Amino acid sequence: MRKLLASLLIASLPAAAALSEQDIQTAAKLRDQALQSSQAYDLVESLVVEVGPRLAGSDNNKKAEAWAINKLKSLGFDKVYTEAVTIPTWTRGTIHAEIEAPYRQHLVISALGGSVGTDENGINAEVAFFDSIDDLKAADAKAVKGKIVFINKRMVRAQDGFQYGTTVAGRSKGAVEAAKLGAKAVLIRSVGTSPHRFAHTGVMRYQEGVARIPAAAVSVPDADLIEAMVKRGQPVRLHLELSAEPGPDTTVHNVIAEVTGSEKPDEVVVISGHLDSWDEGQGAIDDGAGVAIAAAAGKLIKDLPQRPKRTIRVIFYAAEEIGLYGGYAYAEQHQGKSLAKHVLAAESDFGAGRIYRLDTRFGPEGEPLRQALAKVLMPIGVDLGNNQAGGGPDVSMLPAQGVPVVSLRQDGTYYFDYHHTPDDTLNKIKPDELAQNVAAWVAMAYLAAQNDAPLRPIPEGNFGE
Numbered sequence: 001m002r003k004l005l006a007s008l009l010i011a012s013l014p015a016a017a018a019l020s021e022q023d024i025q026t027a028a029k030l031r032d033q034a035l036q037s038s039q040a041y042d043l044v045e046s047l048v049v050e051v052g053p054r055l056a057g058s059d060n061n062k063k064a065e066a067w068a069i070n071k072l073k074s075l076g077f078d079k080v081y082t083e084a085v086t087i088p089t090w091t092r093g094t095i096h097a098e099i100e101a102p103y104r105q106h107l108v109i110s111a112l113g114g115s116v117g118t119d120e121n122g123i124n125a126e127v128a129f130f131d132s133i134d135d136l137k138a139a140d141a142k143a144v145k146g147k148i149v150f151i152n153k154r155m156v157r158a159q160d161g162f163q164y165g166t167t168v169a170g171r172s173k174g175a176v177e178a179a180k181l182g183a184k185a186v187l188i189r190s191v192g193t194s195p196h197r198f199a200h201t202g203v204m205r206y207q208e209g210v211a212r213i214p215a216a217a218v219s220v221p222d223a224d225l226i227e228a229m230v231k232r233g234q235p236v237r238l239h240l241e242l243s244a245e246p247g248p249d250t251t252v253h254n255v256i257a258e259v260t261g262s263e264k265p266d267e268v269v270v271i272s273g274h275l276d277s278w279d280e281g282q283g284a285i286d287d288g289a290g291v292a293i294a295a296a297a298g299k300l301i302k303d304l305p306q307r308p309k310r311t312i313r314v315i316f317y318a319a320e321e322i323g324l325y326g327g328y329a330y331a332e333q334h335q336g337k338s339l340a341k342h343v344l345a346a347e348s349d350f351g352a353g354r355i356y357r358l359d360t361r362f363g364p365e366g367e368p369l370r371q372a373l374a375k376v377l378m379p380i381g382v383d384l385g386n387n388q389a390g391g392g393p394d395v396s397m398l399p400a401q402g403v404p405v406v407s408l409r410q411d412g413t414y415y416f417d418y419h420h421t422p423d424d425t426l427n428k429i430k431p432d433e434l435a436q437n438v439a440a441w442v443a444m445a446y447l448a449a450q451n452d453a454p455l456r457p458i459p460e461g462n463f464g465e
């Protein structure tokens with residue numbers, strides 16, 4: 001019955017047949033092979049055990065690049081190469097914070113990526129407490145000057161993690177807004193959903209012409225503690241000491257592997273993750289899982305008896321966490337002719353949970369591919385979603401250059417319990433869920449590489465993620 005439906009579907013496609021019945025069968029076979037394979041898990045296990053955390057620009061980042069080049073070569077890709085990316089560096093140093101008054105208590109806290117440190121005596125100051133960065137922006141300088149700003153914005157759990165986007169401004173822009181009003185430092189309630197006593201780090205930014213003040217995240221239970229003391233109505237005083245330090249620029253690399261297309265090798269399907277991670281955990285779910293998924297999908301296509309029509313390009317992006325440096329460098333280095341030949345791009349960067357939906361951003365002639373994807377992915381629990389995909393952080397700048405993208409949406413219900421914390425570890429990855437990811441990615445990448453109907457022009461607009 002399913003076969004009959006498939007042939008009816010194919011028969012109803014326009015003359016320039018996007019895909020053949022053979023393509024769809026091969027995609028289904030790749031999908032089923034992926035479900036039986038531990039390749040992605042073996043890759044992320046190897047990365048975690050043999051390298052571990054890999055902060056952009058660190059020695060471990062170099063080790064991770066060497067690991068990636070060796071692995072991708074040993075998997076037998078047709079080409080393995082690197083492209084240079086210039087990035088700023090940062091060292092975390094040490095951190096220490098406590099509440100001094102009204103009740104002396106220790107705080108569990110993590111410096112935000114990019115933050116400057118305090119001097120060796122640290123900062124002693126009263127807390128200026130805000131529920132959100134918007135409340136801080138609206139505040140009078142008198143309420144903030146000389147104080148430590150605390151931004152208490154909570155993030156609520158959701159399958160698609162949508163609240164990350166509405167909460168993260170306090171982390172990324174809190175230091176600038178607090179400094180404009182004369183604050184000495186900024187602390188935030190961790191942007192995360194874990195009740196546990198560790199803080200969620202993440203990148204923050206300074207602005208030209210605004211004082212650079214230290215910035216750190218406080219664990220959720222410690223944020224509760226500060227909030228409870230503030231509610232008692234007396235001034236709350238904190239002591240904060242950190243030795244974080246921005247450093248000189250350095251060069252890191254996007255690591256790239258290809259399965260060369262048999263008919264149109266210059267036309268490229270990009271599947272990707274990011275190789276760097278934060279330094280406090282193991283970088284297993286963010287984003288060891290993503291690079292492992294992309295590489296395992298590429299490897300399955302490479303092992304087919306015949307090369308796909310178009311080239312599959314697996315990219316391990318550099319320095320995503322500190323500001324999408326690898327993604328921007330790639331977009332710049334490939335601007336023009338090369339990007340014009342990118343038939344599709346996508347990144348896996350939302351942990352290792354099951355994929356439940358496929359969003360696309362295709363032009364009208366992409367509909368047959370959407371329907372073929374729906375058909376092949378439905379049996380593994382992936383629904384066809386909207387046509388407003390962003391594609392993932394490191395490819396998010398490509399739709400503006402006309403590149404079609406897809407987003408394979410992962411269940412992020414627990415992702416933000418671990419995100420950017422010491423608890424981002426290998427045991428958070430369930431091998432069967434990771435294999436389901438590879439199954440969806442390999443089928444998607446293969447069909448995109450076989451599809452002959454143009455996916456451009458794509459719908460315009462900044463749909464975000």
Ligand SMILES: [Zn+2]
Nearest residue numbers: 286287320349
């Ligand atoms: Zn990530």
